[in-house]
Amino acid sequence: MVKAIVGACWGDEGKGKVTDMLAEKSDIIIRFQGGSNAGHTIINDYGKFALHLLPSGVFYNHTTSVIGNGVALNIPYLVKEIDELVSKGVPKPKILVSNRAQILMPYHILFDQYEEERLGKNSFGSTKSGIAPFYSDKYAKIGFQVSELFDDVLLEEKVQRICEQKNVMLEHMYHKPLLNPEELLATLKEYRDMVEPYVCDTVSFLHQAIKEGKNILLEGQLGSLKDPDFGIYPMVTSSSTLAAYGAIGAGIPPYEIKDIITVVKAYSSAVGAGEFVSEIFGEEADELRKRGGDGGEFGATTGRPRRMGWFDCVASRFGCKIQGATQVALTVIDVLGYLDEIKVCVGYEIDGKVTKDFPTTAELAKAKPVYETLPGWNCEIRGIQKYEDLPENCRKYVEFIEKEIETPITMVSNGPARHEIIYR
Numbered sequence: 010m011v012k013a014i015v016g017a018c019w020g021d022e023g024k025g026k027v028t029d030m031l032a033e034k035s036d037i038i039i040r041f042q043g044g045s046n047a048g049h050t051i052i053n054d055y056g057k058f059a060l061h062l063l064p065s066g067v068f069y070n071h072t073t074s075v076i077g078n079g080v081a082l083n084i085p086y087l088v089k090e091i092d093e094l095v096s097k098g099v100p101k102p103k104i105l106v107s108n109r110a111q112i113l114m115p116y117h118i119l120f121d122q123y124e125e126e127r128l129g130k131n132s133f134g135s136t137k138s139g140i141a142p143f144y145s146d147k148y149a150k151i152g153f154q155v156s157e158l159f160d161d162v163l164l165e166e167k168v169q170r171i172c173e174q175k176n177v178m179l180e181h182m183y184h185k186p187l188l189n190p191e192e193l194l195a196t197l198k199e200y201r202d203m204v205e206p207y208v209c210d211t212v213s214f215l216h217q218a219i220k221e222g223k224n225i226l227l228e229g230q231l232g233s234l235k236d237p238d239f240g241i242y243p244m245v246t247s248s249s250t251l252a253a254y255g256a257i258g259a260g261i262p263p264y265e266i267k268d269i270i271t272v273v274k275a276y277s278s279a280v281g282a283g284e285f286v287s288e289i290f291g292e293e294a295d296e297l298r299k300r301g302g303d304g305g306e307f308g309a310t311t312g313r314p315r316r317m318g319w320f321d322c323v324a325s326r327f328g329c330k331i332q333g334a335t336q337v338a339l340t341v342i343d344v345l346g347y348l349d350e351i352k353v354c355v356g357y358e359i360d361g362k363v364t365k366d367f368p369t370t371a372e373l374a375k376a377k378p379v380y381e382t383l384p385g386w387n388c389e390i391r392g393i394q395k396y397e398d399l400p401e402n403c404r405k406y407v408e409f410i411e412k413e414i415e416t417p418i419t420m421v422s423n424g425p426a427r428h429e430i431i432y433r
Contacts, residue, residue, distance in 0.1 A: 079258020
């Protein structure tokens with residue numbers, strides 16, 4: 010059985026915790042897109058961790074973690090992340106890296122920084138992890154595939170060709186130091202030695218696992234609104250964040266994905282630039298940010314303060330729809346316990362008309378939130394394990410959201426730790 014865990018909105022919904030929890034009953038966990046540009050924060054018996062490339066199931070002895078072909082593979086980062094886990098007492102996880110995954114190169118990170126610098130105030134708010142240049146190269150067919158590391162002749166020829174091309178841009182567009190082919194080749198050979206123990210034909214491995222009836226979990230990064238096709242383009246990421254892409258980014262048949270758990274946050278948050286209709290500012294935002302998540306709402310990769318907002322039914326319903334959500338995990342509801350009343354965005358007003366459909370970015374820029382106000386529950390709900398034991402106004406809030414997003418909420422997370430979750 011294959012399940013996917015994906016985000017409904019801008020990312021930062023708490024997928025790491027939910028994956029970590031569901032990994033307990035899984036055999037294989039697969040990262041199928043993105044790179045080390047976003048993180049998942051996990052709190053368990055070993056401590057608190059921010060994972061970036063590794064799937065969130067690495068804390069169990071019985072699981073195999075797969076880095077799929079759709080991932081932007083930063084090899085030194087992967088090795089560093091494995092070493093960090095082991096140094097904190099986590100048993101060394103079993104990790105497989107697809108021989109078809111492509112390698113994020115040091116120059117991708119440089120080009121990301123140079124481009125944001127060049128754009129100035131029009132920059133994309135990138136994490137500067139090299140993701141956009143990496144995927145640009147992949148689709149321009151000038152990326153390095155892991156399998157190519159093991160062919161010296163091919164590698165040498167390719168390094169020369171790519172340096173010629175990149176150096177034209179470095180010299181004439183960015184006015185920055187040029188790439189040295191010898192140095193680049195040496196780096197790639199270092200990468201080969203680092204990654205060799207993990208490389209395998211993950212497609213054959215996964216097809217065999219499906220035949221054997223193994224439980225497989227696809228772990229997505231970011232959320233629906235950061236998808237390059239359906240998100241707030243151009244302020245999006247550079248790989249598809251949708252569960253459907255899991256079939257491609259992992260190399261499994263699409264019809265095998267039977268369950269799509271979409272993680273929805275009980276309020277809104279976002280890192281980076283882009284349209285955000287229910288955003289709040291000032292003291293109201295500061296208070297929510299301070300109380301949010303575990304230790305506050307700050308990006309797991311950048312440490313940047315997240316932008317805060319009230320729950321957005323329009324965005325969340327759209328996010329669940331394009332993910333094909335079969336069930337929803339609603340997270341961080343415990344954070345809202347300090348409020349006497351809670352606003353919920355139920356529609357967008359665009360040019361005097363109210364819509365409940367999520368528009369394209371140009372229209373989104375004109376949207377004003379239409380709010381409904383619900384009564385708060387004004388108490389601490391961490392530690393509650395049964396849904397019926399939640400305060401009535403808290404249950405009403407969950408049921409209001411469920412009706413609006415048109416997807417069953419089967420899990421309600423009321424704390425950051427692995428087992429602080431209520432099943433409905």
